[in-house]
Amino acid sequence: MPTYSALTTLPGNAPADALALALEDITPEPTGIGVFEIEDGSGLWEVGCYFTEGPDEIALDLLAAAHGARPFAVSELPETDWVAKVRRDLSPVEAGRFFVYGSHDADKLPAGRTGLLIEAAMAFGTGHHGTTLGCLNALDRLLSAGMQAETVADIGCGTAVLGMAAAHGWPITVLASDIDPVAVEVAEANVIANGLQDRVVCLEATGLDHPDLAANAPYDLIFANILKGPLIDLAPSMAGATRAGGRIILSGLLNDQAEDVSAAYLAAGFTLEQADIVGDWSTLTMIRT
Structure with missing residues (x-):
């Protein structure tokens, strides 16, 4: 057809x-x-x-x-079997200790790596996009530096790949939220496929506006891989939800948008720890002062 x-x-x-x-x-x-x-x-x-x-x-x-x-x-x-195409085109992604793969590549998971299974039908959030890859690399760097976290939230979670990565990094329960109910269903399916249903809780929420997110604050780490406009709007709320000395990892940003987002968070009480660039996309790691 x-x-x-x-x-x-x-x-x-x-x-x-x-x-x-x-x-x-x-x-x-x-x-x-x-x-x-x-x-x-x-x-x-x-x-x-x-x-x-x-x-x-x-x-x-x-x-x-x-x-x-x-x-x-x-x-x-053109008439295309998109799932088959994704399986052909999307090879596994390595980001530090993390190895993001589809079930068709399960036999390629290297020993000693942290596997994150994301089905091929869910193309965004597989790790191939520069924003997701940047966030995973930032998380890997924090883990390697010995950061400890007891409270973590993944805002705009999509496939929940970042929330699941954090749950592998620390023995905690992560809250993963998205404004889109379909994304929440996808996230829940991925969490179950990875055996993390007791470690990652998926919520439908606009930004940080959910009673469970409020009850779990303040956070040691918050991911927000969304878009420039919503990120800027969220800056005051993110400041209120992050403990002093806690970190946020922000992405979904074109390189020329990073300065505006950084400025909004500097004004809200954060300092920039590191900016990473993957292709056209920037990821900001910031500390709450």
Whole structure:
């Protein structure tokens, strides 16, 4: 069955949401609609939708014009077995002591390494993305330096790979939260697959806004691998939730965004311990003063 995509951009979140809402009423009906901020400082938002039959390009052009968006770019996507493709393309990832792999590569886990099983169907958060890799490397460095932690949270956990890595590093229970209920389900499945269901608790939460997260504070370590805007917004809350001398590991940042995020956390009472770059992405390790 062919699949078609239609993508456009326009300035501002509210106009993008309005266009996405209008797309729900066109015929043929999209099978999925998404709205995403383009994290390049342009202020543009992308609106995308998918169809299982050829879309009405005239209707799309009229909607785009009415909402101040660029004309939709419509493409027919090749039929692909995405899970099989991910299995072919995503080899295991090594980050210090951590070895992130799919079940199809279970026989490649080296002796003496800490294995983190993430299924191939869950591409983001496998460790291949520079943000996840940067966070794992930062955690490995803290463990090698002898850091001890009793309370750890993974905010915006996605697959929960960072929370699971922390649970392997210290004999504690880690809280892993995400705003997306589907991500929480994925995280729970990964936690069970890794035999960590008693060590990593998955929660649905916006930022740190959950009673269990509040009850467990202050934290010795908090991961937040999300995006520039939410990271800056969270700075005061992160300061309140991190104990003096505790650390945070921040990522989800393009290299040219790191300075703005660092400044927000410096103002909130943190100092920068180390900035790591993996390709286009930065990871910041900071200490609560």
